Amino acid sequence: MQILIPVIILGVLGLVFGTLLGVAAKALKVEKDDRIEQITELLPGANCGGCGYAGCAALAEAIAKGEAEPTKCPGTKKENVNKIADILGIIVEEKEKTVAKVLCSGTCGKASVKYKYEGITDCVAAQRFGGGEKSCAYGCTGYGSCVSVCKFDAIHIENGIAVVDDKKCVGCGMCAEICPKNVIDMIPAKQKVFVLCKSKDKGAVVKDICSAGCVGCKLCEKNCPNGAICVTDNIAKIDYSKCSNCGACAEKCPKGIITKATL
């Protein structure tokens, strides 16, 4: 008989608590939108934060509430975007895919340095010491802040500057955002010709500090059949909506900083 007392007491205690929790669960039930879970499954799940929300689940919640477009995440595959639209019962407009591009050619040896930096390997930190060790105030610092924020392993430091892997880049824009030099641009994926320099310094200054910098000679501007490239603020700029990717500018550029990607 002795052994029955604790068994009964604890059993009753457990039963009471269990019923209490069961009743509480019913009484305090919080309505949850089950679409949120479905949408979360369709998002990439990298939690990169490129959309501006705290991870994929937070974006899914915003999409379900109608606060964000299903196309908000550039990393989501087209068929998944359509599936999300089906869940919500809406039609989405297609958004042009963009990829990141580092607009700098100042690799080791080409760009001169003004001092030796021995701090933390982080561009934002290096930027605070006189704008980094490179003499050029506009070029890639090369300490890989972009590499550390990229969740898709799509950007790497090669020979002193960051290089984006087009195939892996989903266009989330995190690297462009962290870059203290603003040297990374989000460019339409179909664009194949780039001006790999962002220096607004005058030609003579650029020549002194970097052997691969735009000197603003305007040869590209004169040779473009579509009038898509023009030199403003001492730097050649391509109007991507007019450019036909013919590559005439790339052939004429004396510095070889306008490149045409081979396909």
Add this chain to the structure above:
Amino acid sequence: MSLFIELVLLSLSTILVNNFVLVKFLGICPFLGVSKKVSTAIGMSLAVTFVMTVASACTYLVQAFLLEPFGIEYMQTVAFILVIAVLVQFVEMVIQKFSPALYNALGIYLPLITTNCAVLGVALLNVQEGYDFIHSVVFGFSGGLSFMLGIVLFAGVRERLETADIPKALHGFPIALITAGLIAMAFLGFSGMKF
């Protein structure tokens, strides 16, 4: 000595002299697990303080009105774990219903507390020391505060360690354990004080 002064001294000695984490070594798992950032450490310790206070009250009632009258004090551990688990679940539901903001802030930490041995520890210590209801609640609350003091101090040090120049072999967890030891040693300075 009036009751008030007695309670203040009890909480002081719990927070400093008999610190739950650094002197009694209770709740080491969240102490090491959730101490990488000061903000999460504060969130975790707020949740722990809350649960420890309520758990102290509930377990006292269970002990005084269920276990003792039937002479089954030896079932303490089982009964207390049951009470704490139910309590955490219930608190989670209530918070989720009435304060979604607080629920989001505590979020992941609430369920974790069920397995925090400091909570069970405070319930068992209450019985061991023979505290009455008010003493139990104050002991639970100040136990939570002592957990907060320990984990927030530790998180502050760990944040600085992130950028410090540490020998490679000690990176990450090893240096965290050494740091925890050093902080615990600092708290030994209070030992022997009697209020």
